[in-house]
Amino acid sequence: MGIDYYGILQIPKSSTDLEIKKAYRSLALEFNKEMLKSDNAQEVFALIGEAYDVLSDPLRRAVFDQYGEEGLKRGVPMVNDYIPAYHYHGDPMLTYKNFFGTSSPYADLLDVLKHPPLLYKMSDGNKAVRKKQPPIRHPLALTLHEIYFGGVKKMKIHRLVFVNEEQSRTEVKEKILSVPIKPGIRPNTEIVFPEEGDQNPAHIPADIIFITEDRPHEVFTREGDDLVMIANITLEEALLGTTVTVKTIDHRTIRVPLTDVVSPAYEKVVEGEGMPILEQYPDKGNLIIRFNIEFPSYLPKSSKEMLKKGFHLAKIGGTSNQHEVINKLVLADKILRVDPDERLPPFDY
Structure with a gap:
């Protein structure tokens, strides 16, 4: 005669899934082998694990109910299928861990001692467990100026609070929360105020969570710890060079010289002029300048010829000083266009 799994768990065959779990x-x-060290206790512990492994699975339980332990472990042929033989994995502690989430036999007791459930008295005099309300999330839009300097942002909330000693009556009250903003704080950062939600005799107040987001800026956008801006320059400035004036978030004015030929994909990186790096304050990221090149709507034929000549000479002489060659040609063309009578007299050494 095979093993009676119901007998091992000391439950009737009609037991529900919940009753099986309670018995196990x-x-x-x-x-538990940690509490009872004898060989007999360890064998019983293994049988208890196997019994629960079988009866907690609907298919295994159905096969066991119809064919017993022998049929379960031999396998059952069907009309068009075959139910394979069952073999217990042989590790009752694995079954125990999967059920309790730990191998400690004291975990259940210690959890209750350390974190006793909060109770409240119902109208009928009985007591029930107070459950915590789900968190309440609010977006917190920050300007780049606020993120750059950091500080404290005041946020007003309205919540129900107890107004009597018995904690049975509540009223809506206004409260100001001081939200700390660290310099360089990143988007989607959660700032938690524990249990600042509505007070209720039957519930633990919810946490209030503010989630940061960057407010759009008229000049800069933020990419990680870097600031990015778009500068509008003419084609002449892109080829011959210019200086870009930037008003920074901390109210300074910096001038960034452009000496390279600016292509559509060109980026000018100014180190240390970005946002504060949260973990390395007061270090900062970089300022990245990208360019929108404005092309002239019309070029006279003489100008096209001049540019063509300049590009040709640049190809012959190499491209390292291409913009200087073009600059000299344009300057020479301007001198030749001046009326001879208006030219300055030659300098006499």
């Missing part, structure tokens, strides 16, 4: 929980805590 009670016996597993009693015969």
Whole structure:
């Protein structure tokens, strides 16, 4: 005669899934090998684990109910299928860990001692467990100026609070929360105010969570710890060079010289002029300048010829000083266009 798994768990065959779990929980805590070191107790602990492994699975339980332990472990042929033989993995502690989430036989007791459930008295005099309300999330839009300097942002909330000693009556009250903003704080950062939600006799107040987001800026956008801006320059400035004036978030004016030929994909990086780096304050990221090149709507034929000549000479002489060659040609063309009578007299050494 095979093993009676119901008998091992000391439950009737009609037991529900919840009753099976309760029976296993009670016996597993009693015969845990950490508490009882005898060989007999360890064998019983293994049988308890196997019994729960079978009866907690609907298919295994159905096969066991119809064919017993022998049929379960031999396998059952069907009309068009075959139910494979069952073999217990042989590690009752694995079953125990999967059920309790730990191998400690004292975990259940210690959790209750350290974190006793909060109770409240119902109208009928009985007591019930107070459950915590789900968190309340609010977006917190910050300007780049606020993120750059950091500080404290005041946020007004309205919440229900107890107004009597029995904590049975509540009223809506206004409260100001001081939200700390660290320099360089990143988007989607959660700032938590524990249990600042509505007070209620039957519930633990919810946490209030502010989630940061960057407010759009008229000049800069933020990419990680870097600031990015778009500068509009003419084609002449892109080829011959210019200086870009930037008003920074901390109210300074910096002038960035452009000496390279600016192509559509060109970026000018100014080190240390970005946002504060949160973990390395007061270090800062970089300022990245990208360019929108404005092309002239019309070029006279003489100008096209001049540019063509300049590009040709640049190809012959190499491209390292191409913009200087073009600059000299344009300057020479301007001198030649001046009326001879208006030219300055030659300098006499």
